Amino acid sequence: MMKALPLTPLMTISLTLTIGIIIAKWGYDDFNMRFWLIISIISCALSSIIFFLTKFLSKKVYFSRSHQFxxxxxxxxxxxxxxxxxxxxxxxxxxxxxxxxxxxxWQELSYLTRAKINTERYKSNIESKLVSLHVKQQDYAVIAAMALGDKSALDSNTRNSYSISGASHILAVSGLHIGIIFQLFIFLLGGRKYSVYTIILSLISIWTYVFLIGLPASAVRAAIMLSAYSLSLAFHRTDLPLNTLSSAYIFMLFISPLYLFELSFQLSFLAVASILWFFTPLYTLLPIRSRFIRWAWGLLCVSLAAQIGTLPVIVYTFGRISCYSLLTNYIAIPAATLILYLGAALILFSPLTLWAPIAPVVAPLISLTSGALTSITQFLNTAIKLISMLPGASIENVRISLPQVIGLYAIILLIYALWRRIDKQKSSECKIP
Known part of the structure; x- marks a missing residue:
């Protein structure tokens, strides 16, 4: 039986906050900050008065309709x-x-601005080290995009190939990359034991990494979402994963409400929410015993679940449907994992060459790591290019309106509700002797 994901107060708060941001964005010329500040103060004061009045009435013996009101x-x-x-x-x-x-x-800049400038300098040093290793231009561009969040070196052909094949999501430091690096830290610090100590140290390492690559918005969002989920995992509060997602969503919109209108923000939360809703129902369709086939089926279900939630927005924005995106993930995700691991090793090994006693030992390791990194990146670029050249790789010029996007999401939710109802009826019939 499918596990239901109930509607919680945090989810309704997320929806309310979203509506407020949209109203303010579209009606900025009609309603200014002072108007909304007055409304928020009045509503907060009224809420407090009603709260104390309700507490007073709850001490009485009777509970009338006025109390419910x-x-x-x-x-x-x-x-x-x-x-x-x-x-x-x-x-x-x-x-x-x-x-x-x-x-x-420099003295008038905030501490955060100074830190971001310093991290940009550090990132530039890392990029120059990658260039010094004689990595080919577009191989370097893909490595820099995936590991450092810098897509400036990508040419139009590479971008187009990744877009047509449905692999554009691996060219930005996002939830996939942060999750891969987080698992690496978990393994290095505690094996497979998800203790509070291991999780906290891994999160510190993740935030250090995000800071060192210049705090790109997509990486910050992914780190916040990962932090919220990991802390709930550490304190055994994973019974409502959508609550964790809603908490991260609310927190980020309070920091920067205009995040809501950024495509990467929309796709990040839609993908995670869709995976939470649809992965388990899809995965349980086929009972599989083989470990490898189960991994392959799980990867397909994750990709398909994410596609369900993000496809309407992608089509609305780009007017393109990538037909082989599910196939591409079988190549792109394992390759991205290896590239991130080897890139991290290269970044760690490079400063050691400055220490004369161990430089002769480290130099061959760097050469070997660089060669492996280049080979995997070349393989990935070639595979992505070949997939993008396949017949029917993408459907172009698909135009849908905003009301149609809303209608598609309504249909998706309706299908999910119907699916749940059918599954519930089947499970109840099985219990009848």
Whole structure:
């Protein structure tokens, strides 16, 4: 029987916050920050008054309809407060982005800005080391994109090949990459034991990595989502994974409401939410005993589940459907894993060449690692290019409107609900003697 994923308060708060941000974005010229601030203060005050009034009535012996009305009113005021607060933060961010910024000297910059500048310098040093290893231009470009989040060196042909084959998601430091690196740290620090100590140290390492590559937005989002899930895993609170996802979603939108309108943000959360909803129902369709076939089936189910949630937005944005994306993942994900591991080893080994006593030992290791990294990257680029050249690799110029996108998601949710209902009926029939 499929495990139901219930609608929780955090999910409704996420929806309310999203609506507030959209209203503020579209109605920025009509409703300013002051309006939304006043609404949020009033709704918060009313919610507090209703809360204390409800507590007072709950001490009485009777529970009348007025008591229930107060509870519903309090919920409405809380959601109105969240909606108006999201709208206020959105208006503030828009206003801040429209104000002219003057160049500041180093002392006037914030600590975060200084740190980001320093990390950009460090990332440039790593990139120069990769170039010094005589890695070919587009091989270097793919490695830099996957390991460092820098896609500036990718040419149009490489970008187009990855897009047509459905492998564009591996060219940015996102949830896949952060998850792979996190598993590496878990293995190095504690084997397969997911203890609190191992998880916390691994998260510190992940955030150090994200900081060193310049805090790209996609990597920050992935690290926040991973942190929320890992901490819930450490403290045995994994019963509601959508709650964890909602917490990360709310946290990130409070930091930067305009994230909501970034494509990478939308795809990240849609992919994870879709995997949480659809992976288990798809995976349990086939009972498989073979370990290798089970891995292959699991990878297919993860890819298909992510496609269900992201395809409408991808088609709406790019007007393209990649027909072999599920096949591509069988090549792209294992290759990306090896590239990230070898790239991390190369970054760690390179500074050791400056220490004379061990330089003769480290140099062959660097040469071997560099050769393996280049070979795997060349294989990946060649495979992606061949897939993109296959007949019917993509369906181009598919145009759908925003209402059609909303309609597609409504159909997806309807199919899921129907699937759950049929599964529930089958399980209940099996229990009848």
């Amino acid at each position: 107060l509870i519903y009113s309090q919920c409405m005021m809380i959601h109105l407060c969240i909606l108006s607060l999201g709208a206020f933060l959105t208006c503030k961010q828009i206003a801040d982005s429209q104000t002219s910024t003057q160049l500041k000297n």
